[in-house]
Amino acid sequence: MLRTVTMKDIAEECGVSLSTVSLVLSHSPRISEPTRKQVMETCERLGYQPNTHAQNLALRASSRTLCVVLPDLTDIFSDPYVGLLLNGIYATADEHGYQVSILRATSRFLRKREHFNLLKSHRADGLLFVASSLYDQYLVDLDGHNIPVLLVNSIFPDAAIRYVAADHKAAGRMAAEHLARLGHRHVGVVMGTNIQTQVDLIEACGEALVDCGVPADQTIWMDGRFNEDFARKAARQILQENPCTTAILTTSDKMAAGVLADLHEAGVSVPNQVSVMGIDNLPASAHLCPALTTIDLHLTQIGSRACERLLAIVKEGEKPCEELRPVHLVERASTAPPPAAMATKKKAPAARKKKKKP
Amino acid sequence: MLRTVTMKDIAEECGVSLSTVSLVLSHSPRISEPTRKQVMETCERLGYQPNTHAQNLALRASSRTLCVVLPDLTDIFSDPYVGLLLNGIYATADEHGYQVSILRATSRFLRKREHFNLLKSHRADGLLFVASSLYDQYLVDLDGHNIPVLLVNSIFPDAAIRYVAADHKAAGRMAAEHLARLGHRHVGVVMGTNIQTQVDLIEACGEALVDCGVPADQTIWMDGRFNEDFARKAARQILQENPCTTAILTTSDKMAAGVLADLHEAGVSVPNQVSVMGIDNLPASAHLCPALTTIDLHLTQIGSRACERLLAIVKEGEKPCEELRPVHLVERASTAPPPAAMATKKKAPAARKKKKKP
DNA sequence: TTGAAAGCGCTAACAC
DNA sequence: GTGTTAGCGCTTTCAA
Numbered sequence: 001m002l003r004t005v006t007m008k009d010i011a012e013e014c015g016v017s018l019s020t021v022s023l024v025l026s027h028s029p030r031i032s033e034p035t036r037k038q039v040m041e042t043c044e045r046l047g048y049q050p051n052t053h054a055q056n057l058a059l060r061a062s063s064r065t066l067c068v069v070l071p072d073l074t075d076i077f078s079d080p081y082v083g084l085l086l087n088g089i090y091a092t093a094d095e096h097g098y099q100v101s102i103l104r105a106t107s108r109f110l111r112k113r114e115h116f117n118l119l120k121s122h123r124a125d126g127l128l129f130v131a132s133s134l135y136d137q138y139l140v141d142l143d144g145h146n147i148p149v150l151l152v153n154s155i156f157p158d159a160a161i162r163y164v165a166a167d168h169k170a171a172g173r174m175a176a177e178h179l180a181r182l183g184h185r186h187v188g189v190v191m192g193t194n195i196q197t198q199v200d201l202i203e204a205c206g207e208a209l210v211d212c213g214v215p216a217d218q219t220i221w222m223d224g225r226f227n228e229d230f231a232r233k234a235a236r237q238i239l240q241e242n243p244c245t246t247a248i249l250t251t252s253d254k255m256a257a258g259v260l261a262d263l264h265e266a267g268v269s270v271p272n273q274v275s276v277m278g279i280d281n282l283p284a285s286a287h288l289c290p291a292l293t294t295i296d297l298h299l300t301q302i303g304s305r306a307c308e309r310l311l312a313i314v315k316e317g318e319k320p321c322e323e324l325r326p327v328h329l330v331e332r333a334s335t336a337p338p339p340a341a342m343a344t345k346k347k348a349p350a351a352r353k354k355k356k357k358p
Numbered sequence: 359m360l361r362t363v364t365m366k367d368i369a370e371e372c373g374v375s376l377s378t379v380s381l382v383l384s385h386s387p388r389i390s391e392p393t394r395k396q397v398m399e400t401c402e403r404l405g406y407q408p409n410t411h412a413q414n415l416a417l418r419a420s421s422r423t424l425c426v427v428l429p430d431l432t433d434i435f436s437d438p439y440v441g442l443l444l445n446g447i448y449a450t451a452d453e454h455g456y457q458v459s460i461l462r463a464t465s466r467f468l469r470k471r472e473h474f475n476l477l478k479s480h481r482a483d484g485l486l487f488v489a490s491s492l493y494d495q496y497l498v499d500l501d502g503h504n505i506p507v508l509l510v511n512s513i514f515p516d517a518a519i520r521y522v523a524a525d526h527k528a529a530g531r532m533a534a535e536h537l538a539r540l541g542h543r544h545v546g547v548v549m550g551t552n553i554q555t556q557v558d559l560i561e562a563c564g565e566a567l568v569d570c571g572v573p574a575d576q577t578i579w580m581d582g583r584f585n586e587d588f589a590r591k592a593a594r595q596i597l598q599e600n601p602c603t604t605a606i607l608t609t610s611d612k613m614a615a616g617v618l619a620d621l622h623e624a625g626v627s628v629p630n631q632v633s634v635m636g637i638d639n640l641p642a643s644a645h646l647c648p649a650l651t652t653i654d655l656h657l658t659q660i661g662s663r664a665c666e667r668l669l670a671i672v673k674e675g676e677k678p679c680e681e682l683r684p685v686h687l688v689e690r691a692s693t694a695p696p697p698a699a700m701a702t703k704k705k706a707p708a709a710r711k712k713k714k715k716p
Numbered sequence: 717t718t719g720a721a722a723g724c725g726c727t728a729a730c731a732c
Numbered sequence: 733g734t735g736t737t738a739g740c741g742c743t744t745t746c747a748a
Contacts, residue, residue: 019737101458412742
């Protein structure tokens with residue numbers, strides 16, 4: 001085991017006082033070169049490492065740590081959406097010499113209102129909330145307290161909490177326009193609505209669709225859980241309800257993968273019969289079959305930017321922050337013009353093998 | 359901002375001494391009920407929260423924190439492989455009331471040998487290394503020091519470091535046997551060899567293939583980087599080198615996704631013309647087209663188990679740990695018997711459109 | 717049952 | 733230049 005060596009040990013070993021050692025270690029200029037050298041060397045030799053707790057205590061100061069709070073889902077870390085955000089957060093925290101600590105908003109966490117305690121107990125200098133949903137009503141508490149807190153790629157409508165998020169309205173519009181431009185007139189949308197940014201996205205999408213001349217009643221909206229399984233079922237149902245559907249838009253790449261899988265199973269060819277589009281641009285989406293057309297939310301950048309803004313708040317104090325970041329269309333193989341028969345405005349009889357609902 | 363309230367504040371407010379407050383908070387039985395109540399209530403009212411640094415310092419003790427060290431790859435968090443391991447680690451740490459802190463082995467980290475410092479500075483009670491490769495020679499240092507360290511799903515051949523890992527040899531054997539059982543006689547293997555467990559896996563796989571009657575010279579081995587892009591190229595090359603190939607095994611699901619994408623692009627039907635198989639069983643693999651046959655390494659469980667073992671070491675001291683965990687075949691749609699023409703032992707002339715290597 | 721006091725390892729005035 | 737000293741907020745004997 002590593003025996004703990006303290007400043008006192010160094011001082012004794014060198015025959016100097018505690019404060020001399022302290023001064024050397026804090027790079028004070030008013031220390032003679034020989035003493036400095038001797039002390040440094042002894043530290044090296046004995047493997048001295050300051051006790052962080054003592055240091056933080058004496059500095060009555062920050063632990064130079066940011067906390068990321070994740071929802072308490074057992075599989076939260078294996079979600080690449082979260083991962084991308086974390087990539088950015090870590091990179092930026094690192095650059096600024098900050099540690100980051102990831103916590104989950106378990107029921108215990110919420111009961112004890114740990115988000116406050118983290119700050120009070122000096123375990124964190126600031127808090128980043130990632131992937132929080134509209135259900136996370138505890139966030140409302142954060143409003144007003146002027147606490148160094150920031151939401152990463154989410155928005156909380158009921159409270160004035162800082163955020164950095166992708167411009168989801170732009171994303172929704174962009175997706176709608178892309179599909180409309182290709183000629184799609186019957187689209188199905190698979191979405192989750194438990195997150196404000198999603199709500200914004202689909203609202204903008206709906207409007208844009210109408211603006212582009214797609215009659216509102218030709219669009220089917222399927223609302224449900226944010227995973228592949230729901231998406232699979234939703235895809236099937238959309239094609240049953242309206243066999244004329246030539247495009248399915250999902251509000252996440254993860255769901256798009258589910259749709260793709262379902263269509264593959266059902267023998268529906270993508271993009272020849274049906275186009276599929278996602279939102280997020282996860283790394284894996286480029287390697288789906290076919291490669292997925294999507295809107296790049298630049299999640300890593302959002303994480304990075306969020307961390308930057310939070311750090312500014314931590315260091316310089318109170319500041320509002322409501323930053324919407326640009327998004328971009330990534331066109332790949334999963335979208336194409338609708339099949340000829342479908343492209344016409346008049347509802348052509350569908351030549352598809354999907355069986356109708358009994 | 360939150361004003362810091364200390365034990366002293368509570369003591370004064372209640373008109374008792376500091377130590378009384380301390381005793382109350384540590385649930386000492388020798389405190390009168392009225393005092394206890396009064397103190398507790400005041401803590402509640404004033405929102406008292408102990409200063410962790412002071413506490414840790416006084417306890418000259420653990421910070422009840424485990425550190426996870428990840429390789430310094432910018433996209434490390436969005437890798438679901440890592441995510442699954444983290445899921446397990448976090449769940450278990452939580453259960454035991456431990457925090458976890460994730461660090462990246464940046465060059466600065468290595469230069470300063472932070473893995474030692476984390477322990478010395480009491481920022482961590484134990485260390486978990488995740489996704490480390492054979493290149494991470496700094497791990498060799500860990501040997502001998504009897505430090506609370508454990509490798510998660512990796513093995514380091516040059517040093518005696520504790521580990522909990524999937525039984526990769528079993529996985530290799532299982533995969534080989536599955537393909538052989540289906541009747542495949544010409545298989546291509548796409549692999550990475552910068553990780554000991556991978557080396558073990560492919561060795562076992564190669565032996566099993568031969569044992570099952572697949573002549574060694576009918577197997578093509580492609581070694582390279584651990585990502586989709588390499589896998590895509592490798593797949594193409596395998597089919598060029600041996601158009602008789604009826605099955606491609608990759609040593610990770612991620613690479614399998616790349617192979618699937620490449621075959622899709624090349625118009626090769628999976629599993630009708632070529633079977634594809636992965637290793638890991640990532641959540642997304644069930645939603646690939648077609649759904650991927652793979653070996654489940656139970657990564658979440660490995661993370662969980664690794665954390666458990668480390669915790670035992672932290673609490674009870676030195677213990678060796680070399681634990682190999684069972685793995686299981688997950689049969690899905692991407693594997694099937696080879697096409698009839700290929701199944702015969704005699705090399706039938708290939709009726710495939712892939713062009714031969716010149 | 718409660719209080720006083722020492723000490724955890726470090727920082728930062730201030731004195732020499 | 734270097735040493736002395738008083739905290740930082742908490743735990744924990746030991747006394748009262």
